[in-house]
Each structure stands twice: as structure tokens, then as C-alpha cells.
Amino acid sequence: MQNLIRQIPFFFTEKIVEPFSLDKGNELNKRNFFEQIDIKSTHTLFPEYLRHPNSVFIDLSVAFLAVSLILLIDFQLQRFPSLFLVPYFLGIFPVIFSSWYGGLRAGIFATLLSVAATTYFFILTSQASLIVSATQIATAAILILEGLITSFLIDNLHIWLHKTDNYARQVSEIINKYKRVLERINDILLITDIEGNVLYATPSIEKNLGYKPKETIGQNLYSLIKFNDAKYFQSEVVKAIDKKNSFSSIFFMKHKNRGWVAIDASTSFLNGDNPNLLVITARNITEEKAADDKAKEHLNLLHTVIESTSDVVSVKNLQGKYILINSAVAKDIGKRPTEIIGKDDSSFYPSEIVKQFQKSEEKVIHSGSTITSEERITNNGKGKICISTRSPFRDKQNNIIGVVAICHNITEWKQNEEKLEELNKRITNILESITDAFFALDNDGRFVYLNKQAERLLEVAGQKVIGKSVWDEFPEIIDSEFYKKYFRAIATQKPITFEKFYSPLKKYFDVHAYPSSEGLSVYFNDITKRKETEDVLRINEERFRLLAESVPQIIWTAEIDGYRDYHNQRWYEYTGLSYEQTCQWGWKKSVHQEDMAEIESEWQRSLKTGKVYEVECRIKKGKDKQFRWYLVRALPIKNKEKRIIKWFGTCTDIDEQKKLDKRKDEFISTASHELKTPLTTIKAFTQILHKIFEENKNSNANAYLYKMEYQVNRLKNLINDLMDVSKMQTGKLEYFDKEFEVDELIKETIEDIQTTTTTHKIIVEGNAKCEFFGDRYRIGQVLNNIVGNAIKYSPNADKIKVKVNCDKKNLKISIQDFGVGISTAETNKIFGKFYRINGSNGEKFEGMGLGLHISSQIIKRHKGKISVESKEGKGSEFSITIPLQKKLLKVKNLLKRHSNNYEKTYLNS
């Protein structure tokens, strides 16, 4: 595990690309068995040549012994037939013997000895001479050659046959020497020849691979190794032979009974210069590998865990240097992991933070326990709040070797918490500042909170009641409406709103209760005053309705947009319409079609301008479908800001009045006719008499008749004025507009007036050569009146000035007299009906005071103005200004209407 830990920083810094290598780690630990035992010593033990090197003496001895032995045998065998007395026998056996045991050299010696002996004993004896024949030399040569060849062959045969034995001997020598060690080691030690044939295996092989050592002897190592590994191993061996070094490798070997066993092997050569034996020390690393795999898995898991958290996870050693970090650390610090590992905090944080960290870490190291604390860390201008958990990091021996720190950023949470707190505060503030009273009850009916308004309204102190049951504090509430309503709200979990009188406090409350799983929130208001006001309002409204219903008139109200929203019972009774049929614009159904246009335009005008609405129209009676005339009026009702909020309207039955008006019209016409007819007769007879007396030259009678005629004319004018005024009053005075020449009219009129006076001279100044559109007769009447007045009120003067002017827009006429004048106080009154003025010295003037009134009405009708400037005693000047009206369509229509009315009037009369 220590290895593992040492690996971790590496692992994290390299980011799992090459997780870790067992080979490398193991290499450090692995101890080559042969490195431990002195390999040099083996070199002296094992000569490079496998046969022990014999001395020349030994070789000669072997050869001599072999030849002597054969000679002895030969001599013993001479008694027998000469079967054996052949030189070959003597030659061949010693050579074979010598070369077998003594090697080539011994063989050669034996060959030479046997040839010499053969030649001496067998060849020379038969010849009986010392002379050496050619045949004998040849025979000897052949023998020597034969001997040499045999020696060589036998020697090689011997070597070949004893080679393994030689290895075995060498091996066994070593084994014997180190037997005690080899039998005890857990690692496997194999010795093989260069081809991989196993020469020796330690007993540990059984434990590791299941084979008994004996079973492996003679087996080929490669056949025990997993195929691919074997190939690789072989190539490594070949390479190692060239370089004459040792090497390490990991491969799988076949277990006798169960699958593969991971082997970490170190291979070296027994003889460095002439490699022929391989010594392989192998360690079963299956478990280790499994453990490593597991560790790797754990490491992966650990990695995944610490990487998957956004928390900052780091491990520092006792020196405060980072040995493990997750990427959150790197992100937090803003450096790459490789830049962080191996460094301490001082490289990344300001000194006060470093101190803060160190202090915490020291605490952990000293106490040996996990410490959790809230930390505020400010770095690079950014502050954050962390929950830091620091734990001691221990090795296998439970020694503290570092500190593991996990830092959970709670800045946001903290901020939220602060916000929440602030919100809470704010809500409390709101609850305190709202005009509504508020209290909250928990599910047991205990006060959780109540604001000041609630304290005030309930007449309790908050501190006293909080935590206490509402039923205890307000026992009167039990079984009251409040109690029932609250219970229903809680039971149904639905908000409830009600207004109730709470008799113990003599207050009317408007209550809104909101149930929740935690209890009940109750907002309420003291509405006692409002209720009282409402009562007053209700009474007022009742009064209005009573009034509206009791008056004989039809009464209605309308919204500011003109929609009628109320009619009193009279309306429904009269029209026979229902409320639904009437409201909004439904009432129109009852109005005469001909009057509709005027009603609509007038109503819209009033809505727009806010001016009083007034029209006369015919409204249909529901019962007999007869129309009756109504005067419809409406007044705007304004609020304090003078804004219209409603229209209040009435419909007054004026049908009778209308009929009366009509009768009055008829009366006026009749009166006019009836008064004028006798007047006409009187006048005519007066004139006849006048004529007769004139013929008879009766001047006295004539003078009387003139006076009579004058009085008749006055009577005529009075009747005309009275008729006009009474018609004007009812708006029945008819006007007959047409175009006429103003100059002509003035000339005619002035001439007429001039004939009636001898005292005054009427002077006309200027002219008015313009076409005027209006009522010629009436304009003439105005002139008549004012000029007539001018004469009348200037009894001591002798002239009247009439100025006429006509521009593009207006016709202007002014009439100036030099008479009694009018006081300024009276100037406004003179146009009133029946207003008469007297002279400054009390003198009285005839007339009824109608002329100026009629004149001003006529001028008004022509959209003109009449005014007066006067000085008492000096005279007056009346000015008339009338706009020149064009023949507008409107005027034409007006004319048409008037003539229609005229006709109607006449037809009726």
C-alpha cells in the first residue's frame, strides 16, 4: 500500500494516462538471487569447458595403461587360435578406452603407443628382421590414422554423452552449496540450459505452480509460459545473450491445476562470457497483481469520487506540500495540477490565508482527529465561504503522514441563507408596517406571531400571547362564527374571507384567513368605521332610490361613457320594458325615430363637453304605444377633483305643456287675427272718412282723423311686438331667410321712417353694397326699432346718424343719436324684456320696452352682436355687427324646416 500511496500523486498529475507500472515498482524491490550469491565464485567452480582438464601425465598414463592392458590380454590369448592376434585389436581398444576416459589427447597417446606395440610385437616378429618394409610403414600409418579418428570420435561421443551430466554436475554443485537457501526461498529458482530445458527447480515451484520439482526437470520452460509471453521471453533471452546481461520480465506461467500464474522473473546467465545456463528467479505475483488491480480499481473509484465532487479535495504531506489534489483544487487555485503538486499553499495564497490553513492543519495533526470548520477564504479578490473538513492522513502503521482536506463551498448557500434571513426580516417588517393586522397560529391554535396592528386591534400585548392558545386568550371566540370559520379553513385547507362583528371588542372585522400545513395566517382589519360609513351610504342610497322611485318623473343615471345603468320604476312602468331591455342603449327602442338623431348628437356633445344635456323627444308608452313628449335632461355628477363620475338624468312629461304651447300658438295667431281685423276695419274707415273730410275741406276733422290713424298704427305696432315677443318666448318666431341687398333695405326703411318724423333728419353715412343672407323683414324691423328709438329718445335733437359698412366678413350698422343717453348701469339692462328708460329729468317715453329686446333677439338669431355706447345727456350709439352668412346647406335645411313648421302651424290654425 505504501507503494500505492507513493504512486498517487504521480497518478493524478499524469491524469491516468499511464496509471502506474508494477514492473517499475517491482524492479526496485526485486532481488536477483544470483546477484545476491557471489556470481564470481561460480565462475571458478564452473570452467568454461565442461570436461575437467586432465594433465598430460594423466592422459599418457591412461593411454599406457590401456595399451598395456590390451598387450597383457593379447599375450594371454596367444594360446588360442590367432583370432585375436590381429594388430587392430591391439590398436583399437586402447584408443577407444583412452579417448573415452582421457579425451582426445589420451586417445592420441594410446594410438601412438598401440601402433608402436603392434609394430614391435606383431609386424616385426613375423618378418624377423629389423628392416622396415614399405608395407609395414603403411600399415603403421593406417593404424595411426585409424587411432586418431577413433580417438576423436570417441572423445566427442564421450563429450556429447556426458554434456548434460556436466551441467547437472555443475548445477548440483551449486545447489548443494546453497541447498539450504534454495529450499527455503519462496521465489522459484529455475536453471535451464540455453534451449530452456529445465535442469533444476526449487521446491517452491510446487507451491507456486503445482509442479513437483522432479516433474519439471527436462521439461522445456517455454512450454510452461503463455505463448505470447514465451515468444517475448525468448527474444529477450537472445538479446541478453548478445549483451551478456540479465533482464527482468513478467509473464504468465501455466499452473499445473488452475490457469495462469503471473510471474515476475529475473533472468541471468550462469556464465557471463559463454552463456549456456540460464538462471531464472521467478516470483509469483498473481496475488500482488490482483491486489494491485484492486488497488487500481480503488484508486479509480477514489479518483472518480474526488473528481465527481465540486468540493475541493486535497492531500498534503506533513510539510504542507500537496501530494494529491482533484481538479477542483486546480480550478480553484487557477493553476494546472502539475504546477500545484509538490508545492505548498504559500505559492498560491496570501500569507494570512496560508497561516489560517496551517493553523487548522496543525490542529488536525496534533489532535489526530477530523476537524470541521467554516472558513472564509479570500483569494485574488474573490471571497468564498467553505465548510472545510480536515482529517489526518495515516499510513499502514497508523502514523499521521499528512492531512486530507475537503472544502465545500457554501458561499452561495450562505448568501441564500443571508438572503433568506433578510427576506424574513423584510417580511416581518412588512407584516409590521402593513395596515392590516396579522397573526399566525400554529396547528394547535397557539400564537406564533402577531404584528403591532393585531396587538392594537385585539387589545393584547404580543409578548404575552405568543406561544399561548388563541382559545385560551380569547375564550369568547369558542363556538363563535370566527371559531367555525377558522376551523373550516383549516379543515378544508382553503382560504376564507368574511366580515364579522366581534362583540367582545365591539368591532367589525374584515378577516382573511389562509390555512397552511403549519397553521393559520389571519389578516384582519377593523372595518367598524367603514361599516358605519357603508350604513350611511346605504341609507343615502336608499334615500336616493326612495326619492327616485317616489317622484313622478322618470329618473335615470348613466356611466361616464353614456351607458345608462339605472332607471327608476317609472321608466319601466311607462315604457313596459324590462331592465335588460333598457340598460346600456336599450332605452332607444322607446324613443321616437325622428327624435333619435338629435338625442344622439346632443348626448354625445354633453358627454364630450360635460355640459347639461337637454332634449325634447317623444317616448313611447308601453301600454297604448302612444308617444308622449318628454323633456330629457341630464346633469353630470362630479367628484372632488371635478371629474365627471356619473350622469344624473330625468325625463319630464311635457306632453301637456307641449299641447298648451300649441294652444298658445293658436291663441297668439287667433289673437293677432282677431285684434288686427277690427283694427283693419277701423283704419280703413278712418281713411275713408279722412278722404271725405279732405274733399269737404274740414281741416279740424282731418286733424282728428290723423291722430286717430296714428293711434291705430301704434296699436298695430304694439300688437305686432306682443305677438313677436310671445313667439320668441316659446321659440316659435319664424324667420324666413333669403339673400337681399342691404343698401336697398336701408334705403327703404330710412325713407319710411323719415316720413313719420318732421323733427329729425336721418343721415345715412357709408354704404353696404353686399348680399346679405337672412330675414329681410326682421333686419328691417331692427332698424325700425333702433332708429325709431333714436328719434323717440332725442326729442331735442334734430338729426340721427346711421353709419353703414360692409366688409368681407361682417355687416356693420351703427345708429347714433344725440338724446338723453343711457346711464352705464342701465346699458346692460336695456335689451331685457319690458325694460324702459326714463329721461334724466324724469321725463317718460311711450312704448312697452319690447323693441330693443326683440331687436337683440333677432340679431342674436343672425349670430350677430348688438351693443351700446352712451353718455347720459349726450346721446347713445348702437352698434350692430352681423356676420355675412353664406348659403350653407345647414341654412337651407334650416329654411326648409322652418317652412315645414310654418306650414304645420298654419294648417293647424
Place this chain on the structure above:
Amino acid sequence: MKKHILIVDDDFGISEVIKIILRDSGYETTTINNGFNIEKIVMKIKPDLILLDIWMSGVDGREVVKILRKNKRTSKIPIVLISALSNTEQMAMDTGADGFLPKPFDITDLLSIVKTHVNSVIG
């Protein structure tokens, strides 16, 4: 030959004074006090001028004008309307009458209007 003037007025005083004035001035007159059967009367006496009161009980003066104007044999006879209502000249002329005389009138006005219209008729 004296010109014949028909006076139609329901007021006896008026028709009498007009008759006196016109007779004194050399006209022949016939007086009737209503507009009933006016057609027959006009066709019978064939007046040179008709002085017609507008406002009469029974048949209105304007109706009489209409009736007479419809009939070819009476349509060319000049008619002067007489009225006690002020400012009715326009209306009177609109009915198709030839002249208008407001009441009360001067003798001179009556004589001049009669003279004018009697003479205007050719034949």
C-alpha cells in the same frame, strides 16, 4: 266696363270697408264670406281680381288659391292675399298668389295693389 273684383273674407267688417273703398274708386265688387264653392262662383261671375283672406273659418285661403290655380278657366285670374299675420308675404307668394296685402292696410296700398293686378290681365 267696370272691373269686377271678388272679395273673399269671413270678416264682415273687412269685406264691407273694402267694398266701399273699391266701389268709390269705380270697381264692381262681389263679396263672399267663405271659400266654399269658390270655383263655381268664380266661373260664374268671372272676376278680374280676387282679394282673398288667408285665414278664414272653413276653407283656408291658400287652399282656395290651389283650387283656382288648378282649374284652367280660373287659373289666370290674379289673386291678392290679405292677411292679419305679420311677415307672411313670402308664404303667401309661395302658394301661387300674385300679390299680398297685410292687415291693417292703408287705402292707398289697397287701391294701388288692386290697380296693379287688375291692369296686368290682358283681355
